[in-house]
Amino acid sequence: MLTSNPSPRSLSLDDVLAFESLDGSHIPILDVSPDRKRIAVSVTAGLAGLPSSTRPFLWGADRGRLHIIDVETGSARIVSGPDGAGITSPYWSPSGKLIAAIAAHRDWVRLCIVDPDSVSVETIADRDVAMEFEGQPSLRWVDDDTLSVLVVPAGRRAAGIESARSTIEAAPKAWAAMQVGQHSTGNRLTVKQGGRKRPPHEQVTVSLVDRSISTVTEPNTAHPGVAALASDETTSSHPDVIDTAMRPTDRQLWHDKATDERMVVARGNTGAELLWLRGHERWRTILRINGHLAGVRIGRAFEVQYELPGGRVTTMRCVLPPDWREGDRRPAVMFVYPTLDRAANPDAPLLVEGPTFIYNAHLFAAQGYVVLDPDLPFDENTDGDLIDAVATGAGRALDAAERAGIIDRDCVHVFGQSAGGWAVMALLAKTRHFCSGISLAGVSDLIALHGQLDPRWRYESRHQAEFHFADMCEDFFHLSRPPWQDPASYMRNSPILFADKIEAPLLLMHGDLDYVSIAQSEAMFVALSRQGKPVEFVRYWGEDHVYASPANIRDAFGRIVAWTQHHSAR
Template structure:
């Protein structure tokens, strides 16, 4: 298939994924003759887009591959109806598969008949969700132990972005009616024990018989070591001590097998010696089956084949270091059809602490389904530059802002010296901590023609005490202020602002706004845990100074955009911004055009 067209944002929105963060997405049947797997269909196919922490599983399809007949078919695939499935688990006799089913209002445990495809909801309660853990455990051929939440409660991962708007509507309605108070009192009592807060309530364990639907609460006197281990996976973790479990390890015989380049081992079956592996590259995404006795590889499923039609940018590491050897100091993503000796405009992609390494990170991969896929910049003709932005090790306080410009300037110099980049047409772009870096760089160096700061923060004084808008309505104080002290630890300022205010001054881009001369595009969602006020403060300052700036606000969005319409709009804004600033503005005019 010829690569005849440019990569577009629609290509990103059409990408299927295979995310297994919440539970394994690939499982062999007990005899190893079938493989069940979950594919999260593309964002463009979804009907609800405010649940980013479900990792696309609200668009999950459950598929079944017969490894003897090579037949592959969907077992539960209703994305168009707003249903998604994840966390498959086989019954011991291979007759049924349990899964978690997501709809518009619930995430319930279901059982699917492997031969007929008939689905049965096991319980009307919502499943408990823990990273890496299936909410169901088969005890025998007709008993399933389910970890569920108390009646009416949803896992926080399913409603994080929507809980504040929903609760706000309730409280605003009360205030409008005027018959009951809507006050929410936050108290601090000196010396009182703090008490722990949790993201989700304590789960309930219920045994269900799929044959007749009978359900009984788990009794302590029936707990076996297997059940105890299952329950342990759902022990609540205090919200102030988040914990991500280590990935499960594969058996040595499986990891010793030689797989195709870029393949990732996703499932093993000891008795048959079969493995399943996943390849995701610029040719698409493919699930393969192999055996340890050397049997030929088999592709059982392919998707994302539209990538074969697009022209692809290439990775180039400078300082003589390749992707497969020592760590380079600068990584470039070159536009498709790049010609040596023809300097291009460039965008420096920044994030403090991030450095190029042996593994090419997702934003630099063509098959990255996130809105931060940097091949979209390459398709516009820009060289993408990733500098090495190391942060010194240790715990002593830092002036981080002073470390950014030397790293970025060194990367630009390397790219210019190698003949890849036009020094007069270099922009800077970043998300989150990278958005902070963008604003900081514009205040500390004149190397950039413009900046694009997405979901960034600029005022470390106000950020220190800010509440998380997602948890503003009736949630525990610790959730509301969970990110409030991040300048102290995450940015290594070392102390609160009343102890060392000068360090906060030195490291707040807002307080150097008068030194920002290059145009700045700011984007932010109103449900971002980095409060929208951060973007408003910088926009207001630059507006007051008469500097060129634009602030794009996305209602109903969190830290990373999830709505396909908003993602498409973001990239329209980026393309328009770069074209306008890069092609119609001369360096002399930068910063002199007022936008009010």
């Protein structure tokens, strides 16, 4: 296991932005050569030092650095794609002479071929690969000279790129056309019955002999590799799977069931290791990342159990400042996100190498705060409205932290993003537990959310008509019917309608290209400012739901720290 190496140096945002990742949750990142002598694994580089922002909904693929590792010697050759593209989803050819992979750039996602000996990279064709981000590969070898690949339709781009660029590119053109006044900019929007459809893709075969591309019309009668890709089946020849039963500190990336050999990621507070296990015994350490954490002083992290109404027992993760001493009652920051199932990722808040960006508990602990991260489960059969269950759960969690003797109950800030931002506003409206709140990309009005279309596709009718929030709004917030059938439920769970009850200062942050409309934060800002209540609203132009610009991440974190310090000193 990785061991701790305390040091006077505190964890900084630079440390967090430098985090590398071995995360195959969204796309396969590792494959073993047929002779078991080499491993190809994609390591997602951190945000620190990048020349530009990334595409957040490429899930790190555009920052992938392909490592080709000799199992016997441990030596590694690192491969980057052309024009700074990342490389991910490596897949050895049957003979082991080549690696097929996906090269992901800010502006394209293409099939590429890597020569593991010369580490040369060649992109193939001019069609974007359809990355499904569901742990399944988008390509398979048919034989040493042929690949089967899922691509997006001609003239389209991968969804993770198109969503980021569509409005940015189309809006200025539409506005300019309106100013010229020679052509109508009217756009008719219709919605086909039957709901949203899966984004289309096409299956093709690619010949490496002549670089030709052929459309697959009857995959079920073709080579088994082609048929398997068409049906999204995972074969034993490419066992890149995530075992959700394993705790994330030991995340499995590869498993050969015949020999019971597996590749797992062991994470700790001084970095992470990629281990090759035989049975349950460590055979080799393949790779180490995030060694810079060895010089960071870390506070104690632990769990506290507390009881919800009805006798249900749940858990809160706590992280103490590195200089905390027994008997200290410190200012605290409570992270909130309702209904989140921690069972799939229970250790993340406890590890330094947990969430990147600014949702890192140890990063706030390094600023002197006790960090509380409670489970806020919801049982729609017994809990009534979600907003009340969140208020009750947060109060019980604070009681537990106070009994543990770790917090100053009069100085607790509440922080959340997305549905967590909704929870921040809800908690300020429904309780007097917090001295301030910080809401990022939050929701204030559920009726408005239910009827919202995705602003990222505003200038693309084929997507705009299909992507709405009605189903998500009803499912996540446990609203059984649409607002025209049950308006009272939406009103009871919308913080905007309780803005007159909010007394604690509120910091709102939102990107103007967020798929959760910035109007949600605008509405709360207007409601509070008209009442003369303490509120601040920071807008990040060009940002989506998760900030992609390192400059904006730094700015946001600096503002949050300054905000909590100011409102802790009152």
